[in-house]
Amino acid sequence: MDMEYFLELFFSGLTRGSIYALIALGYTMVYGIIQLINFAHGEIYMIGAFVALIVAGVCTIYGLSGFAILILAAAIAILYAAAYGYTLEKIAYRPLRGSPRLSPLISAIGMSIFLQNYVLLAQTPDYLPFPRLIPSFAFMDPVAHIIGSAELVILVTTLVTMVLLTLLIKKTRVGKAMRATQQDLSMARLVGINVDRVISLTFVIGSVLAAIGGVLVASYIGQVNFYIGFLAGVKAFTAAVLGGIGSIPGAVLGGLIIGWSESFAAGYFSSDYEDILTFVLLVVILIVRPAGILGKVRKQKV
Amino acid sequence: MLKVQNIQTYYGNIQALKDVTIEVAEGEIVALIGANGAGKTTTLMSICGITPPRSGEIFLDGDPIHDFSPENIVKKGIVQVPEGRRIFPDMTVLENLEMGAFLRTNKRQIQQDLNYVMTLFPILEKRQSQLGGTLSGGEQQMLAISRALMARPRVLLLDEPSLGLAPLIIKQIFEIIRQINKESSTTIFLVEQNANQALKLADRGYVMENGRITLVDSAANLLSNVDVRKAYLGI
Numbered sequence: 001m002d003m004e005y006f007l008e009l010f011f012s013g014l015t016r017g018s019i020y021a022l023i024a025l026g027y028t029m030v031y032g033i034i035q036l037i038n039f040a041h042g043e044i045y046m047i048g049a050f051v052a053l054i055v056a057g058v059c060t061i062y063g064l065s066g067f068a069i070l071i072l073a074a075a076i077a078i079l080y081a082a083a084y085g086y087t088l089e090k091i092a093y094r095p096l097r098g099s100p101r102l103s104p105l106i107s108a109i110g111m112s113i114f115l116q117n118y119v120l121l122a123q124t125p126d127y128l129p130f131p132r133l134i135p136s137f138a139f140m141d142p143v144a145h146i147i148g149s150a151e152l153v154i155l156v157t158t159l160v161t162m163v164l165l166t167l168l169i170k171k172t173r174v175g176k177a178m179r180a181t182q183q184d185l186s187m188a189r190l191v192g193i194n195v196d197r198v199i200s201l202t203f204v205i206g207s208v209l210a211a212i213g214g215v216l217v218a219s220y221i222g223q224v225n226f227y228i229g230f231l232a233g234v235k236a237f238t239a240a241v242l243g244g245i246g247s248i249p250g251a252v253l254g255g256l257i258i259g260w261s262e263s264f265a266a267g268y269f270s271s272d273y274e275d276i277l278t279f280v281l282l283v284v285i286l287i288v289r290p291a292g293i294l295g296k297v298r299k300q301k302v
Numbered sequence: 303m304l305k306v307q308n309i310q311t312y313y314g315n316i317q318a319l320k321d322v323t324i325e326v327a328e329g330e331i332v333a334l335i336g337a338n339g340a341g342k343t344t345t346l347m348s349i350c351g352i353t354p355p356r357s358g359e360i361f362l363d364g365d366p367i368h369d370f371s372p373e374n375i376v377k378k379g380i381v382q383v384p385e386g387r388r389i390f391p392d393m394t395v396l397e398n399l400e401m402g403a404f405l406r407t408n409k410r411q412i413q414q415d416l417n418y419v420m421t422l423f424p425i426l427e428k429r430q431s432q433l434g435g436t437l438s439g440g441e442q443q444m445l446a447i448s449r450a451l452m453a454r455p456r457v458l459l460l461d462e463p464s465l466g467l468a469p470l471i472i473k474q475i476f477e478i479i480r481q482i483n484k485e486s487s488t489t490i491f492l493v494e495q496n497a498n499q500a501l502k503l504a505d506r507g508y509v510m511e512n513g514r515i516t517l518v519d520s521a522a523n524l525l526s527n528v529d530v531r532k533a534y535l536g537i
Binding site: 173176177179180183184186187188189190191192193194 | 350352371372373376377381382384388390391392393397400401402404405449453
Protein backbone atom coordinates (compact mmCIF):
# COMPACT_ATOMS: atom_id res chain seq x y z
CA MET A 1 0.00 0.00 0.00
CA ASP A 2 1.23 3.47 -0.87
CA MET A 3 2.03 5.20 2.41
CA GLU A 4 2.10 8.70 0.96
CA TYR A 5 -1.30 8.27 -0.59
CA PHE A 6 -2.62 6.97 2.71
CA LEU A 7 -1.23 9.98 4.56
CA GLU A 8 -2.68 12.36 2.02
CA LEU A 9 -6.12 10.80 2.53
CA PHE A 10 -5.56 10.78 6.26
CA PHE A 11 -4.89 14.52 6.38
CA SER A 12 -7.64 15.42 3.97
CA GLY A 13 -10.02 13.35 6.12
CA LEU A 14 -8.73 15.04 9.24
CA THR A 15 -9.31 18.44 7.66
CA ARG A 16 -12.86 17.68 6.58
CA GLY A 17 -13.53 15.96 9.85
CA SER A 18 -12.40 18.89 11.95
CA ILE A 19 -14.74 21.17 10.01
CA TYR A 20 -17.63 18.74 10.52
CA ALA A 21 -16.71 18.66 14.18
CA LEU A 22 -16.78 22.44 14.38
CA ILE A 23 -20.30 22.53 12.97
CA ALA A 24 -21.39 19.46 14.94
CA LEU A 25 -20.47 21.25 18.17
CA GLY A 26 -23.21 23.77 17.47
CA TYR A 27 -25.81 21.03 17.08
CA THR A 28 -24.70 19.14 20.12
CA MET A 29 -24.43 22.13 22.47
CA VAL A 30 -27.89 23.38 21.58
CA TYR A 31 -29.34 19.89 21.88
CA GLY A 32 -27.62 19.41 25.23
CA ILE A 33 -29.35 22.43 26.68
CA ILE A 34 -32.81 22.58 25.13
CA GLN A 35 -33.13 19.15 23.43
CA LEU A 36 -33.74 20.82 20.09
CA ILE A 37 -32.17 19.85 16.79
CA ASN A 38 -31.46 23.25 15.32
CA PHE A 39 -31.96 22.40 11.65
CA ALA A 40 -31.16 25.98 10.65
CA HIS A 41 -27.61 25.57 11.95
CA GLY A 42 -26.23 24.59 8.52
CA GLU A 43 -27.65 27.81 7.14
CA ILE A 44 -25.70 29.84 9.69
CA TYR A 45 -22.60 28.16 8.33
CA MET A 46 -23.64 29.09 4.79
CA ILE A 47 -24.36 32.69 5.80
CA GLY A 48 -20.94 32.87 7.43
CA ALA A 49 -19.35 31.82 4.14
CA PHE A 50 -21.42 34.34 2.17
CA VAL A 51 -20.59 37.24 4.47
CA ALA A 52 -16.91 36.33 4.15
CA LEU A 53 -17.28 36.29 0.37
CA ILE A 54 -18.80 39.77 0.35
CA VAL A 55 -16.21 41.17 2.77
CA ALA A 56 -13.41 39.57 0.75
CA GLY A 57 -14.78 41.17 -2.40
CA VAL A 58 -14.88 44.60 -0.82
CA CYS A 59 -11.42 44.17 0.68
CA THR A 60 -9.97 43.16 -2.68
CA ILE A 61 -11.31 46.38 -4.18
CA TYR A 62 -9.50 48.30 -1.47
CA GLY A 63 -6.32 46.40 -2.29
CA LEU A 64 -5.83 44.38 0.89
CA SER A 65 -3.95 41.13 0.51
CA GLY A 66 -4.50 37.44 1.30
CA PHE A 67 -4.11 36.86 5.00
CA ALA A 68 -5.41 40.26 6.11
CA ILE A 69 -8.55 39.66 4.06
CA LEU A 70 -9.00 36.23 5.61
CA ILE A 71 -8.80 37.58 9.15
CA LEU A 72 -11.11 40.52 8.44
CA ALA A 73 -13.60 38.42 6.49
CA ALA A 74 -13.66 35.79 9.22
CA ALA A 75 -14.13 38.39 11.95
CA ILE A 76 -17.09 40.01 10.21
CA ALA A 77 -18.57 36.65 9.26
CA ILE A 78 -18.37 35.61 12.92
CA LEU A 79 -20.13 38.76 14.07
CA TYR A 80 -22.85 38.36 11.48
CA ALA A 81 -23.38 34.70 12.21
CA ALA A 82 -23.50 35.36 15.94
CA ALA A 83 -26.20 37.96 15.36
CA TYR A 84 -28.13 35.53 13.17
CA GLY A 85 -27.86 32.75 15.75
CA TYR A 86 -29.00 35.04 18.54
CA THR A 87 -31.94 36.36 16.53
CA LEU A 88 -32.90 32.91 15.29
CA GLU A 89 -33.27 31.65 18.85
CA LYS A 90 -35.13 34.75 19.91
CA ILE A 91 -37.75 34.76 17.17
CA ALA A 92 -38.07 31.12 16.15
CA TYR A 93 -37.46 29.08 19.31
CA ARG A 94 -37.93 31.17 22.44
CA PRO A 95 -41.65 31.84 21.87
CA LEU A 96 -42.12 28.07 21.57
CA ARG A 97 -40.40 27.21 24.84
CA GLY A 98 -42.71 25.01 26.85
CA SER A 99 -44.71 23.85 23.84
CA PRO A 100 -44.53 20.24 22.58
CA ARG A 101 -41.09 19.25 21.30
CA LEU A 102 -42.30 18.92 17.72
CA SER A 103 -43.19 22.62 17.43
CA PRO A 104 -39.70 24.12 17.70
CA LEU A 105 -38.44 21.32 15.45
CA ILE A 106 -40.84 22.37 12.70
CA SER A 107 -39.94 25.98 13.34
CA ALA A 108 -36.27 25.00 12.87
CA ILE A 109 -36.97 23.37 9.52
CA GLY A 110 -38.98 26.44 8.53
CA MET A 111 -36.11 28.76 9.44
CA SER A 112 -33.71 26.58 7.47
CA ILE A 113 -35.85 26.83 4.33
CA PHE A 114 -36.43 30.52 4.90
CA LEU A 115 -32.73 31.35 5.26
CA GLN A 116 -31.80 29.31 2.18
CA ASN A 117 -34.36 31.07 0.05
CA TYR A 118 -33.55 34.45 1.48
CA VAL A 119 -29.92 34.04 0.41
CA LEU A 120 -31.04 32.57 -2.91
CA LEU A 121 -33.12 35.68 -3.62
CA ALA A 122 -30.72 38.21 -2.18
CA GLN A 123 -27.69 36.68 -3.89
CA THR A 124 -27.92 34.17 -6.71
CA PRO A 125 -28.69 30.49 -7.23
CA ASP A 126 -25.33 30.01 -8.99
CA TYR A 127 -22.10 28.86 -7.48
CA LEU A 128 -19.94 31.89 -6.77
CA PRO A 129 -16.15 31.64 -6.83
CA PHE A 130 -14.61 32.22 -3.43
CA PRO A 131 -11.12 33.73 -3.42
CA ARG A 132 -8.35 31.49 -2.13
CA LEU A 133 -7.54 33.50 0.93
CA ILE A 134 -5.13 31.06 2.51
CA PRO A 135 -1.68 31.66 1.04
CA SER A 136 0.76 28.81 0.27
CA PHE A 137 3.52 28.75 2.82
CA ALA A 138 6.99 28.10 1.47
CA PHE A 139 7.90 25.97 4.48
CA MET A 140 5.09 23.57 3.61
CA ASP A 141 6.54 22.84 0.15
CA PRO A 142 8.40 19.65 1.09
CA VAL A 143 5.21 18.05 2.38
CA ALA A 144 2.75 19.80 0.09
CA HIS A 145 1.80 16.54 -1.66
CA ILE A 146 0.59 15.15 1.67
CA ILE A 147 -0.79 18.16 3.48
CA GLY A 148 -1.30 21.59 1.92
CA SER A 149 -1.06 25.02 3.49
CA ALA A 150 -4.82 25.46 3.49
CA GLU A 151 -5.27 22.16 5.32
CA LEU A 152 -2.67 23.18 7.86
CA VAL A 153 -4.43 26.49 8.53
CA ILE A 154 -7.77 24.71 8.91
CA LEU A 155 -6.34 22.14 11.31
CA VAL A 156 -4.59 24.72 13.45
CA THR A 157 -7.62 27.01 13.52
CA THR A 158 -10.06 24.27 14.49
CA LEU A 159 -7.66 22.92 17.09
CA VAL A 160 -7.22 26.34 18.70
CA THR A 161 -10.96 26.97 18.56
CA MET A 162 -11.72 23.68 20.27
CA VAL A 163 -9.13 24.24 22.98
CA LEU A 164 -10.60 27.68 23.65
CA LEU A 165 -14.11 26.23 23.73
CA THR A 166 -13.04 23.53 26.18
CA LEU A 167 -11.42 26.10 28.46
CA LEU A 168 -14.52 28.27 28.26
CA ILE A 169 -16.78 25.41 29.27
CA LYS A 170 -14.55 23.92 31.94
CA LYS A 171 -13.08 26.98 33.61
CA THR A 172 -15.19 30.09 33.22
CA ARG A 173 -18.27 31.20 35.09
CA VAL A 174 -20.44 31.20 31.97
CA GLY A 175 -19.08 27.79 31.06
CA LYS A 176 -20.11 26.41 34.42
CA ALA A 177 -23.52 28.02 34.00
CA MET A 178 -23.82 26.28 30.62
CA ARG A 179 -22.92 22.91 32.09
CA ALA A 180 -25.31 23.37 34.99
CA THR A 181 -28.11 24.34 32.62
CA GLN A 182 -27.39 21.33 30.45
CA GLN A 183 -27.50 18.97 33.41
CA ASP A 184 -30.61 20.34 35.10
CA LEU A 185 -32.32 23.38 33.68
CA SER A 186 -34.74 24.16 36.48
CA MET A 187 -32.13 23.55 39.18
CA ALA A 188 -29.89 25.98 37.31
CA ARG A 189 -32.64 28.58 37.69
CA LEU A 190 -32.88 27.79 41.40
CA VAL A 191 -29.20 28.62 41.96
CA GLY A 192 -29.75 31.94 40.23
CA ILE A 193 -28.58 31.26 36.67
CA ASN A 194 -30.35 33.31 34.01
CA VAL A 195 -31.18 30.36 31.79
CA ASP A 196 -32.45 32.48 28.90
CA ARG A 197 -29.11 34.19 28.71
CA VAL A 198 -27.30 30.85 28.77
CA ILE A 199 -29.45 29.57 25.92
CA SER A 200 -28.80 32.71 23.86
CA LEU A 201 -25.11 32.36 24.53
CA THR A 202 -25.15 28.74 23.40
CA PHE A 203 -26.68 29.75 20.08
CA VAL A 204 -24.14 32.53 19.69
CA ILE A 205 -21.21 30.20 20.38
CA GLY A 206 -22.57 27.53 18.03
CA SER A 207 -23.02 30.15 15.31
CA VAL A 208 -19.50 31.48 15.79
CA LEU A 209 -18.12 27.96 15.35
CA ALA A 210 -20.26 27.40 12.26
CA ALA A 211 -19.11 30.69 10.75
CA ILE A 212 -15.47 29.79 11.32
CA GLY A 213 -16.16 26.48 9.59
CA GLY A 214 -17.95 28.25 6.74
CA VAL A 215 -15.11 30.65 6.04
CA LEU A 216 -12.49 27.93 6.20
CA VAL A 217 -14.35 25.56 3.91
CA ALA A 218 -15.25 28.25 1.40
CA SER A 219 -11.68 29.36 1.02
CA TYR A 220 -10.53 25.72 0.83
CA ILE A 221 -13.08 24.52 -1.72
CA GLY A 222 -13.18 27.84 -3.56
CA GLN A 223 -16.90 28.23 -4.18
CA VAL A 224 -20.14 28.90 -2.31
CA ASN A 225 -23.85 28.90 -3.02
CA PHE A 226 -27.03 29.12 -0.97
CA TYR A 227 -27.34 25.35 -0.66
CA ILE A 228 -23.95 24.44 0.86
CA GLY A 229 -25.37 24.63 4.37
CA PHE A 230 -27.69 21.74 3.75
CA LEU A 231 -25.20 18.95 3.06
CA ALA A 232 -22.65 20.29 5.54
CA GLY A 233 -25.41 20.57 8.10
CA VAL A 234 -26.66 17.04 7.52
CA LYS A 235 -23.13 15.64 7.72
CA ALA A 236 -22.33 17.57 10.88
CA PHE A 237 -25.65 16.55 12.38
CA THR A 238 -24.77 12.94 11.56
CA ALA A 239 -21.41 13.48 13.24
CA ALA A 240 -23.12 14.80 16.36
CA VAL A 241 -25.52 11.83 16.49
CA LEU A 242 -22.74 9.37 15.75
CA GLY A 243 -20.62 10.69 18.62
CA GLY A 244 -23.63 10.93 20.95
CA ILE A 245 -25.74 14.05 20.72
CA GLY A 246 -25.28 16.34 23.69
CA SER A 247 -21.68 15.21 24.16
CA ILE A 248 -18.98 17.69 23.18
CA PRO A 249 -16.11 15.19 22.81
CA GLY A 250 -18.64 13.03 20.97
CA ALA A 251 -19.20 15.73 18.36
CA VAL A 252 -15.48 16.00 17.71
CA LEU A 253 -15.04 12.24 17.50
CA GLY A 254 -18.08 11.89 15.23
CA GLY A 255 -16.79 14.65 12.96
CA LEU A 256 -13.40 13.01 12.62
CA ILE A 257 -14.86 9.56 11.94
CA ILE A 258 -17.03 10.96 9.18
CA GLY A 259 -14.19 13.01 7.73
CA TRP A 260 -11.91 9.99 7.56
CA SER A 261 -14.48 7.58 6.29
CA GLU A 262 -15.38 9.97 3.47
CA SER A 263 -11.82 10.64 2.58
CA PHE A 264 -10.79 6.98 2.56
CA ALA A 265 -13.93 5.91 0.74
CA ALA A 266 -13.31 8.51 -1.94
CA GLY A 267 -9.62 7.65 -2.16
CA TYR A 268 -9.78 3.86 -2.23
CA PHE A 269 -13.17 3.20 -3.82
CA SER A 270 -14.83 6.04 -5.59
CA SER A 271 -15.91 9.53 -4.65
CA ASP A 272 -19.44 8.48 -5.62
CA TYR A 273 -19.60 6.53 -2.40
CA GLU A 274 -18.34 9.07 0.10
CA ASP A 275 -21.78 10.37 1.11
CA ILE A 276 -23.31 6.91 1.23
CA LEU A 277 -20.68 5.65 3.62
CA THR A 278 -21.44 8.48 6.07
CA PHE A 279 -25.05 7.51 6.34
CA VAL A 280 -24.38 3.77 6.40
CA LEU A 281 -22.13 4.44 9.38
CA LEU A 282 -24.90 6.42 11.02
CA VAL A 283 -27.41 3.60 10.55
CA VAL A 284 -24.99 1.01 11.93
CA ILE A 285 -24.14 3.09 14.99
CA LEU A 286 -27.78 3.82 15.69
CA ILE A 287 -28.55 0.10 15.59
CA VAL A 288 -25.64 -0.90 17.79
CA ARG A 289 -25.51 2.11 20.12
CA PRO A 290 -28.61 4.30 19.80
CA ALA A 291 -27.19 6.92 22.17
CA GLY A 292 -24.10 7.35 19.99
CA ILE A 293 -20.50 6.40 20.69
CA LEU A 294 -19.96 8.65 23.72
CA GLY A 295 -23.60 9.41 24.41
CA LYS A 296 -25.09 8.70 27.78
CA VAL A 297 -28.39 7.02 28.29
CA ARG A 298 -29.92 9.32 30.81
CA LYS A 299 -32.32 7.86 33.27
CA GLN A 300 -35.50 9.84 33.31
CA LYS A 301 -36.63 10.44 36.85
CA VAL A 302 -40.31 10.96 37.42
CA MET B 303 -40.18 38.15 57.09
CA LEU B 304 -41.61 36.01 54.28
CA LYS B 305 -45.25 36.61 53.57
CA VAL B 306 -47.30 34.75 51.00
CA GLN B 307 -50.68 36.37 50.57
CA ASN B 308 -53.67 34.81 48.81
CA ILE B 309 -51.71 33.34 45.95
CA GLN B 310 -53.36 31.35 43.17
CA THR B 311 -51.07 29.27 40.98
CA TYR B 312 -52.11 27.45 37.83
CA TYR B 313 -50.62 24.79 35.58
CA GLY B 314 -52.37 25.62 32.35
CA ASN B 315 -56.02 25.55 33.30
CA ILE B 316 -55.56 23.50 36.41
CA GLN B 317 -55.47 25.46 39.62
CA ALA B 318 -52.84 24.04 41.96
CA LEU B 319 -52.89 26.66 44.70
CA LYS B 320 -56.11 28.20 45.95
CA ASP B 321 -55.80 31.34 47.98
CA VAL B 322 -52.72 30.25 49.89
CA THR B 323 -51.53 32.51 52.69
CA ILE B 324 -48.43 31.71 54.70
CA GLU B 325 -46.31 33.80 57.00
CA VAL B 326 -42.83 32.97 58.25
CA ALA B 327 -41.18 35.19 60.84
CA GLU B 328 -37.46 35.85 61.04
CA GLY B 329 -35.52 33.02 62.67
CA GLU B 330 -38.51 30.70 62.70
CA ILE B 331 -38.78 27.12 61.50
CA VAL B 332 -42.14 26.62 59.82
CA ALA B 333 -43.35 23.32 58.40
CA LEU B 334 -45.86 22.80 55.62
CA ILE B 335 -47.34 19.32 55.74
CA GLY B 336 -49.86 17.57 53.55
CA ALA B 337 -50.47 14.57 51.35
CA ASN B 338 -49.08 13.86 47.90
CA GLY B 339 -50.34 16.36 45.36
CA ALA B 340 -51.66 18.81 47.93
CA GLY B 341 -49.62 21.63 46.40
CA LYS B 342 -46.65 21.78 48.76
CA THR B 343 -43.97 21.74 46.09
CA THR B 344 -45.95 24.20 43.98
CA THR B 345 -46.02 26.57 46.95
CA LEU B 346 -42.22 26.52 47.11
CA MET B 347 -41.90 26.85 43.33
CA SER B 348 -44.24 29.84 43.42
CA ILE B 349 -42.15 31.52 46.10
CA CYS B 350 -39.01 30.90 44.02
CA GLY B 351 -40.52 32.32 40.84
CA ILE B 352 -40.39 29.06 38.87
CA THR B 353 -44.20 28.83 38.70
CA PRO B 354 -45.17 32.42 39.49
CA PRO B 355 -48.67 32.88 40.96
CA ARG B 356 -51.38 34.17 38.65
CA SER B 357 -52.68 36.39 41.41
CA GLY B 358 -51.84 37.20 44.99
CA GLU B 359 -48.69 38.64 46.48
CA ILE B 360 -45.42 37.47 48.00
CA PHE B 361 -43.36 39.77 50.19
CA LEU B 362 -39.89 39.55 51.64
CA ASP B 363 -39.38 42.09 54.42
CA GLY B 364 -42.37 43.95 53.06
CA ASP B 365 -41.01 44.19 49.49
CA PRO B 366 -43.16 42.53 46.83
CA ILE B 367 -41.19 39.78 45.03
CA HIS B 368 -43.93 37.81 43.23
CA ASP B 369 -43.00 39.21 39.83
CA PHE B 370 -39.26 38.78 40.30
CA SER B 371 -37.29 36.36 38.11
CA PRO B 372 -35.90 33.27 39.89
CA GLU B 373 -32.38 34.67 39.91
CA ASN B 374 -33.49 37.92 41.50
CA ILE B 375 -35.32 35.97 44.17
CA VAL B 376 -32.12 34.05 44.90
CA LYS B 377 -30.31 37.40 45.03
CA LYS B 378 -32.85 38.54 47.62
CA GLY B 379 -31.85 35.61 49.82
CA ILE B 380 -34.57 33.01 49.26
CA VAL B 381 -32.93 29.72 48.35
CA GLN B 382 -34.51 26.34 47.80
CA VAL B 383 -33.31 22.78 48.33
CA PRO B 384 -35.67 21.11 45.86
CA GLU B 385 -37.34 17.74 46.12
CA GLY B 386 -35.17 14.90 44.89
CA ARG B 387 -32.01 16.90 45.68
CA ARG B 388 -31.30 17.79 42.04
CA ILE B 389 -27.52 17.56 42.26
CA PHE B 390 -25.73 18.43 39.01
CA PRO B 391 -24.70 14.85 38.25
CA ASP B 392 -21.69 15.51 36.01
CA MET B 393 -20.15 18.19 38.18
CA THR B 394 -17.89 17.46 41.08
CA VAL B 395 -19.02 18.01 44.64
CA LEU B 396 -16.89 21.14 44.78
CA GLU B 397 -18.33 22.48 41.52
CA ASN B 398 -21.84 21.80 42.80
CA LEU B 399 -21.03 23.87 45.87
CA GLU B 400 -19.57 26.63 43.70
CA MET B 401 -22.77 26.69 41.67
CA GLY B 402 -24.62 27.43 44.89
CA ALA B 403 -22.57 30.60 45.20
CA PHE B 404 -23.14 31.48 41.53
CA LEU B 405 -24.42 35.00 42.18
CA ARG B 406 -21.81 35.89 44.77
CA THR B 407 -18.53 37.58 43.98
CA ASN B 408 -16.61 37.87 47.23
CA LYS B 409 -14.10 35.02 46.89
CA ARG B 410 -12.96 35.20 50.48
CA GLN B 411 -16.47 34.87 51.88
CA ILE B 412 -17.22 32.03 49.46
CA GLN B 413 -14.14 30.21 50.73
CA GLN B 414 -15.29 30.79 54.31
CA ASP B 415 -18.67 29.30 53.54
CA LEU B 416 -17.05 26.35 51.78
CA ASN B 417 -15.13 25.65 54.96
CA TYR B 418 -18.30 26.07 57.00
CA VAL B 419 -20.37 23.54 55.01
CA MET B 420 -17.47 21.11 55.07
CA THR B 421 -17.41 21.24 58.84
CA LEU B 422 -21.19 20.73 58.86
CA PHE B 423 -20.79 17.70 56.58
CA PRO B 424 -17.21 16.41 56.76
CA ILE B 425 -18.05 13.70 54.20
CA LEU B 426 -18.30 16.42 51.50
CA GLU B 427 -14.68 17.36 52.00
CA LYS B 428 -13.64 13.76 51.42
CA ARG B 429 -15.80 13.55 48.32
CA GLN B 430 -15.08 17.00 46.92
CA SER B 431 -13.54 15.88 43.63
CA GLN B 432 -16.06 13.10 43.06
CA LEU B 433 -18.92 13.59 40.60
CA GLY B 434 -22.21 14.58 42.23
CA GLY B 435 -24.07 11.76 40.50
CA THR B 436 -21.95 9.11 42.21
CA LEU B 437 -22.91 10.08 45.76
CA SER B 438 -25.37 8.10 47.87
CA GLY B 439 -28.82 9.53 48.55
CA GLY B 440 -27.91 10.81 52.00
CA GLU B 441 -24.69 12.38 50.75
CA GLN B 442 -26.60 14.04 47.91
CA GLN B 443 -29.04 15.52 50.39
CA MET B 444 -26.15 16.88 52.42
CA LEU B 445 -24.66 18.32 49.25
CA ALA B 446 -28.00 19.83 48.23
CA ILE B 447 -28.37 21.56 51.59
CA SER B 448 -24.77 22.74 51.47
CA ARG B 449 -25.18 24.03 47.93
CA ALA B 450 -28.13 26.11 49.10
CA LEU B 451 -26.14 27.39 52.09
CA MET B 452 -23.43 28.55 49.69
CA ALA B 453 -25.86 31.25 48.56
CA ARG B 454 -25.97 32.59 52.14
CA PRO B 455 -29.75 32.32 52.30
CA ARG B 456 -31.82 34.43 54.63
CA VAL B 457 -34.76 32.10 54.07
CA LEU B 458 -34.01 28.47 53.34
CA LEU B 459 -36.78 26.48 51.67
CA LEU B 460 -36.51 22.71 51.99
CA ASP B 461 -38.65 20.35 49.95
CA GLU B 462 -38.94 16.87 51.45
CA PRO B 463 -35.39 16.61 52.78
CA SER B 464 -36.19 13.20 54.28
CA LEU B 465 -37.47 11.64 51.05
CA GLY B 466 -35.97 8.22 50.37
CA LEU B 467 -33.40 8.34 53.13
CA ALA B 468 -32.62 5.87 55.89
CA PRO B 469 -34.03 6.77 59.35
CA LEU B 470 -30.60 7.39 60.82
CA ILE B 471 -29.66 9.79 58.02
CA ILE B 472 -33.01 11.56 58.36
CA LYS B 473 -32.27 12.17 62.01
CA GLN B 474 -28.87 13.57 61.16
CA ILE B 475 -30.27 15.84 58.44
CA PHE B 476 -32.96 17.24 60.72
CA GLU B 477 -30.39 17.83 63.42
CA ILE B 478 -28.29 19.84 60.96
CA ILE B 479 -31.34 21.85 59.86
CA ARG B 480 -31.91 22.80 63.48
CA GLN B 481 -28.23 23.72 63.79
CA ILE B 482 -28.34 25.91 60.66
CA ASN B 483 -31.37 27.67 62.07
CA LYS B 484 -29.66 28.28 65.42
CA GLU B 485 -26.11 29.12 64.31
CA SER B 486 -26.73 31.49 61.45
CA SER B 487 -30.30 32.43 62.43
CA THR B 488 -31.47 31.32 59.01
CA THR B 489 -35.23 31.30 58.65
CA ILE B 490 -36.47 27.89 57.55
CA PHE B 491 -39.58 26.91 55.66
CA LEU B 492 -39.84 23.16 55.38
CA VAL B 493 -42.15 21.04 53.26
CA GLU B 494 -42.59 17.46 54.43
CA GLN B 495 -44.72 14.37 54.11
CA ASN B 496 -42.93 13.06 57.14
CA ALA B 497 -45.21 15.14 59.36
CA ASN B 498 -44.03 13.69 62.66
CA GLN B 499 -40.37 14.60 62.14
CA ALA B 500 -41.20 17.96 60.60
CA LEU B 501 -43.50 19.07 63.40
CA LYS B 502 -41.02 17.97 66.05
CA LEU B 503 -38.47 20.27 64.47
CA ALA B 504 -40.72 23.22 63.62
CA ASP B 505 -42.03 26.10 65.69
CA ARG B 506 -45.25 26.37 63.70
CA GLY B 507 -46.98 24.35 61.03
CA TYR B 508 -49.41 24.69 58.14
CA VAL B 509 -51.54 21.84 56.85
CA MET B 510 -52.37 21.79 53.15
CA GLU B 511 -55.13 19.87 51.37
CA ASN B 512 -56.04 20.08 47.69
CA GLY B 513 -54.23 23.35 47.19
CA ARG B 514 -55.68 25.06 50.25
CA ILE B 515 -54.31 25.77 53.69
CA THR B 516 -56.70 24.05 56.07
CA LEU B 517 -54.96 24.46 59.43
CA VAL B 518 -52.41 26.78 61.02
CA ASP B 519 -51.10 26.31 64.50
CA SER B 520 -48.04 25.87 66.66
CA ALA B 521 -46.20 22.65 65.90
CA ALA B 522 -46.94 21.28 69.37
CA ASN B 523 -50.68 21.83 68.96
CA LEU B 524 -50.67 20.24 65.52
CA LEU B 525 -48.86 17.20 66.89
CA SER B 526 -51.64 16.68 69.40
CA ASN B 527 -54.50 17.65 67.05
CA VAL B 528 -56.78 14.64 66.56
CA ASP B 529 -57.44 15.25 62.85
CA VAL B 530 -53.77 15.80 62.06
CA ARG B 531 -52.81 12.69 63.99
CA LYS B 532 -55.33 10.64 62.08
CA ALA B 533 -54.55 12.01 58.67
CA TYR B 534 -50.79 12.52 58.72
CA LEU B 535 -49.27 10.78 61.67
CA GLY B 536 -51.01 7.44 61.23
CA ILE B 537 -52.00 7.25 64.85
